[in-house]
Amino acid sequence: QTPLAAAAYVGGDVDTLRALLAAGFPVIIEKGLEPDEATGWMGHYLTIYGYDDVTRHLYVRDTYLGPWKGDGLASYDATARYWAQFNGAFIVVYPPERTGELGLVLGPDFGEPGVMWAAAAERARAAARRQPDDPFAWYNLGSSLTALAANDPTLFEPAAAAFDQARLLGLPARMLWYQFAPYEAYLAAGRAGDVLALTEATLATQGGRNVEETWLYRGRALRLTGDEAAARDAFARAVELNPTSAIGLAAGSELDAD
Numbered sequence: 001q002t003p004l005a006a007a008a009y010v011g012g013d014v015d016t017l018r019a020l021l022a023a024g025f026p027v028i029i030e031k032g033l034e035p036d037e038a039t040g041w042m043g044h045y046l047t048i049y050g051y052d053d054v055t056r057h058l059y060v061r062d063t064y065l066g067p068w069k070g071d072g073l074a075s076y077d078a079t080a081r082y083w084a085q086f087n088g089a090f091i092v093v094y095p096p097e098r099t100g101e102l103g104l105v106l107g108p109d110f111g112e113p114g115v116m117w118a119a120a121a122e123r124a125r126a127a128a129r130r131q132p133d134d135p136f137a138w139y140n141l142g143s144s145l146t147a148l149a150a151n152d153p154t155l156f157e158p159a160a161a162a163f164d165q166a167r168l169l170g171l172p173a174r175m176l177w178y179q180f181a182p183y184e185a186y187l188a189a190g191r192a193g194d195v196l197a198l199t200e201a202t203l204a205t206q207g208g209r210n211v212e213e214t215w216l217y218r219g220r221a222l223r224l225t226g227d228e229a230a231a232r233d234a235f236a237r238a239v240e241l242n243p244t245s246a247i248g249l250a251a252g253s254e255l256d257a258d
Contacts, residue, residue, distance in 0.1 A: 005096045009110050010144070011120035012088040014076050016106070017058065021051055023105045025092050030178075032085035032136075033064060041172035043086065046074065084127070086179070087120055087140040117147040124162075135169035138162045139179070146181040149188065156188035176202045176214070183217035187224065195221035212241040216251045223254075 012029070020027050026049040033044035050059035056076040083089075094102055103111060109119045121144035127137035142162035149155035163182040176182070176198055186194040199218040202208035219234030231254075238251035 003095070004093050005099065006091055006093045007102070008089070008091045009106070009116060010087045010089050011109065011116055011123060012083070012090045014058075014080055016088075016090070017048055017079075018051055018053075019105050020092060021048065023101065025094055025098075025102060025105065028091040028093070029079075029083050030086040030089040030091075031079070031082040032172075033082065035064065040174070042174050043178040044082075046079075048074075084140070085136045087124070087143055114148065114151065117144050120144040121148065133169055135166040135171050138166035138169065139171065139175070139182075142166065142185060143179060143181040146185045149185070153188065156185050159185040160189045160191060160194075173201075173205065174207070177208060177211050180213045180217060183213075183221075187217070187220055190224075192221040192224040196225075210241060212238040212245065212247045212251070215241065216247050216254070219251065219254060 012027075017027055017029075026047060028045055028047050031044050031046055032041055034041050045063055047061040047063070048058050049061065051057070052059070055073075057073045058076065058079055060072055060074045062072070062074075092102060108115065110116050121141060124137055124141035124144055127134060128141060131137060139162070142159045145155045145159035145162060149159060159181070163185060182198060183195050186192070186198075195217055199214050199221070202211065202214050203218075208214060215234045215238035219231040219238065222228075222231035222234060235251040235254045239248050239255065242248040243252070
């Protein structure tokens with residue numbers, strides 16, 4: 001509803017942010033947030049519009065704190081830590097006439113999806129080698145391999161193995177409210193039972209029951225097991241939750257399938 005364009009990427013780091021901000025491109029990142037022990041971990045979007053290399057802080061607008069609370073600062077180190085929990089995902093919103101300039105600022109690693117996801121996979125592998133007990137590193141590896149598997153289906157198996165390791169190490173309860181690559185990898189590997197177990201855990205929470213992706217992938221897993229009636233119920237719930245979204249439309253197509 002605006003004349004602006006937007007593009008989404010993964011594999012960003014603080015240097016990526018500094019380059020974009022210096023060129024006049026504000027950035028929205030997706031990151032983890034732990035407000036307090038009672039609230040627990042959740043996914044979070046943060047808008048970043050400036051930086052200070054002397055104090056090593058970013059200037060931010062925080063959607064959790066609201067426009068009138070907080071000091072509007074986020075340290076480089078804390079941002080890097082929590083941003084890595086979402087594979088360095090970021091969105092740039094920009095005037096379309098600056099498309100070429102944006103590409104030059106980002107460089108070749110972000111120019112093609114395959115190159116971007118391959119770089120993200122290598123980053124995740126390196127992170128897992130440094131900290132083999134970090135479940136987010138393994139999850140990022142699985143997500144990156146799942147994206148690459150669109151062109152190389154043999155990568156679904158190692159993606160599923162990476163997700164297995166992330167689950168073994170322990171993931172936050174809300175993890176699958178936001179990132180759904182494990183469902184894709186497990187379904188492609190014929191592991192419907194894992195999808196059913198993960199969706200059941202997500203549906204055990206009130207918020208998780210309102211994530212339409214949960215119902216879409218649960219329906220696909222149920223269909224894979226031959227439980228067509230339950231699958232159709234799951235697809236119908238996804239449509240009910242968000243009928244005009246891409247997920248709702250996909251669920252509708254599943255309902256229409258023979």
